[in-house]
Amino acid sequence: MFALMQSTRTQSLHLWTDPDTGLKAVVAIHSQHLGPALGGCRYLPYADEQRALSEALQLAQVMSYKAALAGLPFGGGKAVILRNVHVENRAALFEAFGRFVDTLQGRFITAVDSGTSVLDMDCIARATPHVSSTTACGDPSPHAALGVFAGIRATAMARLGSDNFEGLRVAVQGLGNVGYALAEQLHAAGAELLVSDLDPGRVRLAVEQLDAHPVAHDALISTPCDLFAPCGVGPVLNTQNVMTLRCAAVAGAANQQLADLQVADRLETRGILYAPEYVINAGGLIHVALTHRGADPRTITAHLARIPERLTEVFAHAQAEKRSPARVAHWLAERLLYG
Template sequence: MEPKLTDLTPPQGFERLVLAEAPEAGLRALICIHSTALGPAAGGCRMWPYAGDAEAVQDVTRLARGMTYKNAMAGLGLGGGKSVIIGDARRDKTPAMMRAFGQAVEALAGSYYTAEDVGISTADMAEAASRTRYAVGLTGGAHGSGDPSPWTAEGVFRCLRVGAARVFGSEDLAGRRVLVQGLGHVGLSLAEKLHGAGAELVVADINQAAVQDARQRLGAASCAPDEIFAPQVDIFAPCALGGVLTEGSAAQLSARLVCGAANNQLATPAVAETLRKRGITYLPDYVVNAGGIISVASEIHRKDDRWRRDRLAGIAERIAEMLARAEAEGRTTTDIADSMVERMLARSRNAKPQHAQA
């Protein structure tokens, strides 16, 4: 049975918000398209046990908007979208659910490309792909891009070195004390790269097995997940869920540079100004963590590793540009980054024929 798709009223400035339901498969999902001004929307699918629909809507819309900005800054020729499946990935997820989700994506006729995110694996995406042409981040085949995590970690690492050069006068990380919050696929890969560059690691994660592994293999120190702002560090790399930087935590932070893979690290936009006033350089998350979507985009556009590497180099160059502008203009890096994206979107909208905008 085809999933039932119901169009909900999207927030102002968003193009579409769809509720997809297939009760027989246990599927209740939201698909949000923020913008297709630069191309079809692309963004991962997250599975999470939201407390209710309102919380899920808040998350999917916030993430979809972030994908518009991320894809624009990475120069991918893609718009922004996101999807969330409501449920516990460890308990509720089934192959039938993922196939039903794939059918829902297919019904959007190419306006949205999906891929893995929190709670969803490449194997899950393969199930979805059995029902849609618009599931990517797959393994195998001539253009399968596979797990995007290593590309995300590589992009964060490159941007972190650019930030270090600006803040500390050198991109050399030897002896720099770096706290990595979150040791999932991306956080662990980033920690390994930092260790290889000679950084001194402090790690935090609710998964104690991952923490112990980092202690043994990478010589990392560790702290409790609720004490991440206590250690004295040079660099903070948030690689868990979003909202970690609040007004309160920003006031406690000892690091002079923040660069990590987590989405939506700032609890509110005002935190960026708090960090700036404290002399802490924040690298906007949607710029530095674009490596994963770059990998996925290579599958959509049927490009190779060279194309991916060129765009990774491009996001590092954009970080350097926005750092220079932020310092020269006395503005936050987020303000600079947002204004750069808004100009891109405005140029694209203005370039479209009037009948296409109707």
């Protein structure tokens, strides 16, 4: 574990248990160079504890890079709660997690993430002020989707020479809160949607409401389209399945879209433009960070509008330097964090 901490430059790793509620939680603080660490709380089942620890460390690094590139005065962190099959009192479990967060004395601020909701954040808030995306702050998913949609426009312009979605075939993998909101915006703009999700009910809803075409979850990556939008839990693309992609660009809401930077190089070799996750999916983080600081909606909207600008800058750097946008974004983030 120390080797993984060193490889990701993680500052600290914190573990907590609460026998009364069954809580087993991890908080990874990657960096506080730009400010207190900010990151969502995941509540998912894990095959083993090692995987939960590894995911917390890797996602904390992602959050640091994302905050740096978004120009936010925060570092990166991530919380993971190991989900049991049976939970007697969910509210008590998240309140216990809030007590854990409070022991970190403001060095880590948590928020909603995969498997958690604003109601869970309300329970955390009973024990600590170091939480955002509560009922009072609002769900960050709409702003996350808005940012990705704006980023897809910039990606389409860079790769296809037009940001007109009319008739554009977009494959959306994952129809959670952000993925579905993104699909709604793409449909309203005239895009033809190909969709998949592990929950068949979400797929049926997209078919009924958005005229989407359902595709088997494991087949969507290789289905011909103009743009592939991964919006589920990553990593989505690896060195094997990236070779089956049949699209012009990859741009979506998921964290950890690529297994590693070698996948980014393969995308570049194949002429598939990749919109780095650190940039395109920063909308949720922007909402969480700025609402926690008391910013008004106008300020948040203005900050969201910078996402396509940053993405266009990354694309320009990548083209000039003849390397993957993912490597450019990685380099820019590390320069901001480490000089």
